[in-house]
Amino acid sequence: MTQKSALAILQTGANVFLTGAPGSGKTHTVRAYIDWLRDHDIEPAIAASTGVAATHIHGVTIHAWSGIGITDHFTPYEIDRIASKEPVAKRIQKTKVLIIDEISMLSGIVLDAVDAVCRHVRGNDQPFGGMQVVLVGDFFQLPPIVRRNFGQSQSYGREEKTTSSFSFESSAWHSLHVVTCYLTEQHRQDDGQFLSLLSSIRAGSFAEDEAALLQERYVTAESLAAEIPRLYTHNVDVDRLNDLQLGVLPGNTRVFTMESSGRAVLIESLKRGCLSPEQLVLKEGAVVMCTKNSSSLGYANGTLGKIIGFEQETSYPIIEMLNERTLAIPPAEWVVEEEGKIRARISQIPLRLAWAVTVHKSQGQSLDAAAMDLSRAFEYGQGYVALSRVRTLEGLYLLGWSARALAVHPLVESHDQEFQAASEAAEELFGELESSGERLLLEHNFIKACGGTLEVPKGGRKKVSASKQNTYEETLVLLKEGKSIEDIVAARNLTFGTICDHLEKLTLSGRLRPEELEKLAPKTLRSHLPAIEKVFVATGFERLAPVFTKLNEAYSYDELKLARALLRSAPSVSPPASR
Structure with a gap:
């Protein structure tokens, strides 16, 4: 399956297992989906099975997100205790989309526990309380490590486990009825x-x-x-x-x-x-x-x-x-x-x-x-x-x-064949839904169910609320004081990408002059701007994902945001900012 097809499936709100060999574009597809969600005012919860993986995606471990921590026993009492924590309950209640990276290293027992906590908090017996769940990873990578006697049979209908279990063996996995998207492109490996x-x-x-x-x-x-x-x-x-x-x-x-x-x-x-x-x-x-x-x-x-x-x-x-x-x-x-x-x-x-x-x-x-x-x-x-x-x-x-x-684990090898077959079937089905227009209807219904914004103007220019206007003003004041982007990130406790969004809005509105913006950009990025401009002109200024792919992931999304702002502010460039 291509990244484009996988992204189209994700946008319908289906629960998805996104997999593929190293370099097939799993991370890129997830990033593109996160961008799409945020464009529609839907903020996903981003977690991973390990701390190492969590640092790569600016997220937290699924253990921290769900509140289960390092607990060994998930009895009904423990589930209730975890769900009663106010920060955990608040976080789970407002989540519309949950993304879990490196799913291969998460045991089925832990996935079941997260499912149980989500159902309990949301008072909803649907899988994970009714939120969209996106599981990302490759089961040929590192497997889960589970201690003996990890888990309790009385917790939520599972038999006691005495050995490691893959997450695809769990009750939670089966209840999700995931659509498998098995990416087959190769972007990293030139050999x-x-x-x-x-x-x-x-x-x-x-x-x-x-x-x-x-x-x-x-x-x-x-x-x-x-x-x-x-x-x-x-x-x-x-x-x-x-x-x-x-x-x-x-x-x-x-x-x-x-x-x-x-x-x-x-x-x-x-x-x-x-x-x-x-x-x-x-x-x-x-x-x-x-x-x-x-x-x-x-x-x-x-x-x-x-x-x-x-x-x-x-x-x-x-x-x-x-x-x-x-x-x-x-x-x-x-x-x-x-x-x-x-x-x-x-x-x-x-x-x-x-x-x-x-x-x-x-x-x-x-x-x-x-x-x-x-x-x-x-x-x-x-x-x-x-x-x-x-x-x-x-x-x-x-x-x-x-x-x-x-040698690979026989269970992984046999399930991999099933995953590939399921992915081919999903691609065919969603291709038919695309042709009939039903996929787009599913997408619109999903956005509405999440409380998102259905229409996103080209160029990403949305109507600016008073609170948004104030936050842009705060950034502008710091800019006028001679602060660098890094200084503003630290002072305002916002991400680099968010500040780049502010710079773009301020430039397009005429509040920030092109020469002021140019001084903020790293010298290396300015020197690479002609090459980046060619790709933007060819693919359009509306979405960063195609540019990111065309440039072989040589620049981060934050760097491309800043480059786009520079190009839009340049007199020689006339990108379609709002057409």
Whole structure:
């Protein structure tokens, strides 16, 4: 299924399981859907199964969102106790759309508990109390880990579990009657051979040709360059190697301490999920990995490099990347946002030591290179997970491997075939609904049921309420005081994207002059503007998603918002702002 088809299905309000191989566009599709919801004044609840995944989507863990925390037992009393918490009840009551990322790592027991809490709070016996639920993930990735005797048989009709369970085995999953959208496009992987190899593992058809490719990537530990990260399954192995390698380097250490603000519980959640440590200890010569994306600075989550010095004025670390390009790395922010407001934020240099990384902590990353030993007794799927962390076959260094390591869980393999068949059937059905006009009717009914705005003027220019006008004025006052965008984000406790929206509105209304806006934009973004302009002119100025895709995700949505504002303010550009 294409991303376009999946998005059209999501817009009908159907409960959806969005899946596909790494690089198929799951995250991009979710972002496009979130943009669409917000365009229609519907604010989704965004959660993930783990803290690491939550930091990638500016959300919280599903455990925190639902209030279940780390509770082991979900009795009727526990469900009632959780549902009685005022913040939890308020949050669940107002939710129209719930998105849960990395569903593969969420056990069926926990999904059932979230379902039970939502039904209880909303007084509605429909699945999750009647909200739209979007489950996102790939079951070939890391599976859930469930302790023995986790869950209680008297809680909500489930038998006691003594082993791990996939979320697709849960009562909640079956009651949702999800529409499966299995994305089949490939946007990340340019290495055809490597993509074919990974696909063969998913399909259970790994054979001699694929084995020969892996054998070509075999290296000895002695011949492996120190700059190549080792991939391990346990934190203790990673910490041991990183500490050892840092200790043998000469020179003094530089310590960068994480800063934070907001609600304490959300700050702790951000810290647990952040790939950069609270105390980042560096030396010249240290092998590091970037933990955030920044197209304006030219690095990505998973970019490798080596510390070659520190800036004299700022003390920011300077890294030399594998392509020999050098770059100073300033602090970055990780935030939890809700309805355009930042509820918590942490700030740290977006680096981590990278002589070694764990498979789990590399979640969501595409590594330039990695060395791994797949010859040990791996669990089902761990070989595939480790291999899929690397961008290309050339970046793969094998210290050993076995056929057992490349086996996938039989239950995942059989269900994957069912998911693919269900996706094909869904695409055919919704294609017919599109042709008859019924899909659009479903979309309109869904927007109305959520209390959203049906009509969105082209260019995203909606009628501005008095409260909105006031918030624009507050931003304008800070701009006139000479504040940067980052200063305004911090001062107003809003997201970068929200401030970019303000800049665009202020520019279009004539309150902010083009030359004033231009001064606010990073120099790198201004230099790339001609190339970005060509794509906007070709695809239109109304939606960012097509531009994001055409530019191969090289720029964030926030950067594209700022670029669009610059282009709309330029005399030489006449985009259709309100036609």
